[in-house]
Amino acid sequence: MIWNESIETMSLEDLKNIQSDHLTQLCRYVYENCPAYKQKFDAHSISLSDINSIDDIVKLPFTTKMDMRDNYPFGLFSRPRTDLVEIHVSSGTTGNPTLVGYTRDDISLWSEVMARTLCCAGAEPDDTVQIAYGYGLFTGGLGFHYGALEMGLTIIPTSSGQTKRQLKIMQDFKPRILCCTPSYCLYMAEEAKELGIDPRSASWYIGIFGAEPWSEAMRGEIEAAWNMLATDVYGLSEIIGPGVSQECTYKEGLHIYSDVFYPEIIDPETGQAVAEGEDGELVVTTLTKQGIPLIRYRTRDIVSMTTEPCKCGRTSPRVSKIKGRTDDMIVVRGINVFPSQIEHVLLGIEGTQPHYQIVIDRAAHKLDQVEIMVEVDEKIFSDEIKQMSALSAKIKKEIEAVLSIGVKVHLVEPKTIERSMGKSKRVVDKRSL
Amino acid sequence: MKITQISVFLENRKGRLSQVCSMLGQAGINIRALTIAETESFGVLRMVVDKPSEAADLFRKNGITANQTAVVAAEVPDKPGGLAEVLKTLSDSDVNVEYMYGFVEKHSENALLVFRFDNPELAARILRENGLKVIDEKGIQGL
Known part of the structure; x- marks a missing residue:
């Protein structure tokens, strides 16, 4: 099932109109509400009247991890701290960690894109989902939680670790969906065998795996070990957390929710767009976020992208699995x-x-x-x-x-x-x- | 009355000890006493050689991590209870032995041992005051 059919199957032309409207509003919003962005726009001599369509996005400066660090803690926010209902922190390279925050509407947005994600992987409204991503400052656990809540699934918030208990819960409550890191999923298969549980008889039918890079070979291993469908989810806390893109059951690239997270693929050296299908750095603009909207955020993940229609009916562009990093970060x-x-x-x-x-x-x-x-x-x-x-x-x-x-x-x-x-x-x- | 001990950092790798020893051999440096302390992943080779400063230069030139420590070499009666007596004397004087090991050869009728103390000066004095022979650098070269 498709969670938000009118948006997710929209014609590319209509999609572009929505993106253009959002971008125009976003630029005005950050210019008026975030002094750091106002300064950035002024320094690049950008006038709000220059931005009329999504194609004008290339006129805007990039936002980097360094901007987040320099403006720590609240300098890149467009809303006062009192408007935030939740904040998350991820470990920083040196010194300051990366702080992100959500307004109530941002949490609704997160719930929406995560509901799309769960549906994209094949979840049905009657499903039970075992969320074995860490709950806490890490966005993984709560992101899936909000999406599942939005969809009305039965949530088992096991969080990460305690493998024996994870397996017992799986056997007792028979959730059809498992969300965790791919390496943890394989680790659990080993543990299951040691406990005398046949992983192929497990109730998990769909896995939503992410938060670390993994290969097609690993997918094969997981699917064979558990007799399940292993899908890839992508996200980063700066943009929203999990829920930026997700594979559908055809597993031919991750659908990126481009009505709210506008993707560009650029040459990391020149900053110019690469041709469709070519490898480059994924750059994302959060078109509708309120708390800490980011313009042309450089993810430093190397991917390729296609706008060809997918067999599943979704019209959003599809991004490949992560092929590398532009920096030396390892996950x-x-x-x-x-x-x-x-x-x-x-x-x-x-x-x-x-x-x-x-x-x-x-x-x-x-x-x-x-x-x-x-x-x-x-x-x-x-x-x-x-x-x-x-x-x-x-x-x-x-x-x-x-x-x-x-x-x-x-x-x-x-x-x-x-x-x-x-x-x-x-x-x-x-x-x- | 201290002598110089050369310590070398060694990873637990095949052939590593042999490389270090042949390096000394080729340079004409003779090992007089030696011990290895080891952990799961690395070891420390400690030795007394006839030409300590040459050995230190050699290791530095070859990029081997080594340092020099002051230790005390003392003759210990080669008879039952000989060492126990010496250790008791030291502990009665509140001197702590970090580690110790023996020389390759016997010195006169006595065994020659290397002691690593926190305070080698004090320890050497106590040993001498208790009638034990402490060997100096010259004595090592004359072995």
């Missing part, structure tokens, strides 16, 4: 990890040179493992094992505090970390994505 178990965060910690530990390497592996247990290799130089070396072990434990503790995920720390000899062009290779991703 581990749904958490964004920047090498600079680790650099920061190492620099903070007296005398430690930031020669390090992050190795990510998706080992036998299917959950991503993070290992931090740190080169030991004379400044931090001690002949006493207890000193070295204490150093290793300190690095581990501080990195874990910053990243909010468990890591292993390995002290290694100098020059053992591979260097290319004199610069060490910071990230080795051994996961088969």
Whole structure:
């Protein structure tokens, strides 16, 4: 079923008219309500009368993660804090985290796009959904929650973790839909087998997986392990959280809700649009958001896009799975990890040179493992094992505090970390994505 | 009366110890005493050599993490209870032994041991005051 048929199957021409109206209003709205945007528009000599159609969007400046950080906490908001009903925070690269906030209408928008998402994946109004994304500051859990509430599904808000209980709940209440990260889904399959549960007999029929990149090969593995349909969901907290785009049951790209989240694919170097179907950076404008609307936000995710009609009847453009990043961010178990965060910690530990390497592996247990290799130089070396072990434990503790995920720390000899062009290779991703 | 110990950081990798030892051998540096402390992923090789400053230079040039620590080498009677007596003397004086190990060769009728103390000066004095022979750098070279 299609949740909002009149919008989701609208002709491209009508869609364009809606987008044009929204963009004109949005520019006036941020210009009048957000001093940071007013300043940005003025600095680029943009007059509101220049923006009359969605095609004029290219005249507008980009918004970046740096803008969010520079204006932390509330500088990029177009509404006072008192109008916000909810805020979410994600870990920042260094220093400030990324803060987003929702007005009551923004929550309605989120509920709407998440209801579209659930339907797009194949949910029916009578369904029960097990939401095993984390609830809390992370947008995953609550985003799905609002969508399911909007649709009137029966929600089981298990949040993440406690695998045994997840499996028992699945067996007892027989939800047809599972929402979690793809790696957690595979991890649960292993756990199920160990507990003597046949994953192929599970009640889960549809999975909505996201918050980390995953491959077609992984989809095959999940579908074979659980005998379910594995679909991909995309989103980022800056735009709304989950609910920016979602695959339909044909699994031929993610439908992006372009009536509210206007997508562009650009060459990250030049900022110019790439030809349809070519790879480029996804840039999104939140056409109707109130709390913290963003204009031409650079997601740094590399994708391609097609406007060809889909067999499912939805007319919204389809975006590919994430093919890469324009920065060095890595996503581990749904958490964004920047090498600079680790650099920061190492620099903070007296005398430690930031020669390090992050190795990510998706080992036998299917959950991503993070290992931090740190080169030991004379400044931090001690002949006493207890000193070295204490150093290793300190690095581990501080990195874990910053990243909010468990890591292993390995002290290694100098020059053992591979260097290319004199610069060490910071990230080795051994996961088969 | 301290002597210099060279410690080397080593990852637990095949052939690593042999590489370090042959590096010393080729440079004509002789290992007099040696011990390895290990953890799951790395080890620390500690040794007393005849030419400590040359060894330190050698490691620095070859990009091997090493440092120098002051340790005390003392003769311990090679008889039952010989070491126990020495350790008791030290603990009675509130001196803490971080770790210790033995020399490759025997020195006269006594065993020669390397002690790592928090305060090597004090420890060496206590050992001497209790009639034990503490060997200095020259003594090491003359072994």
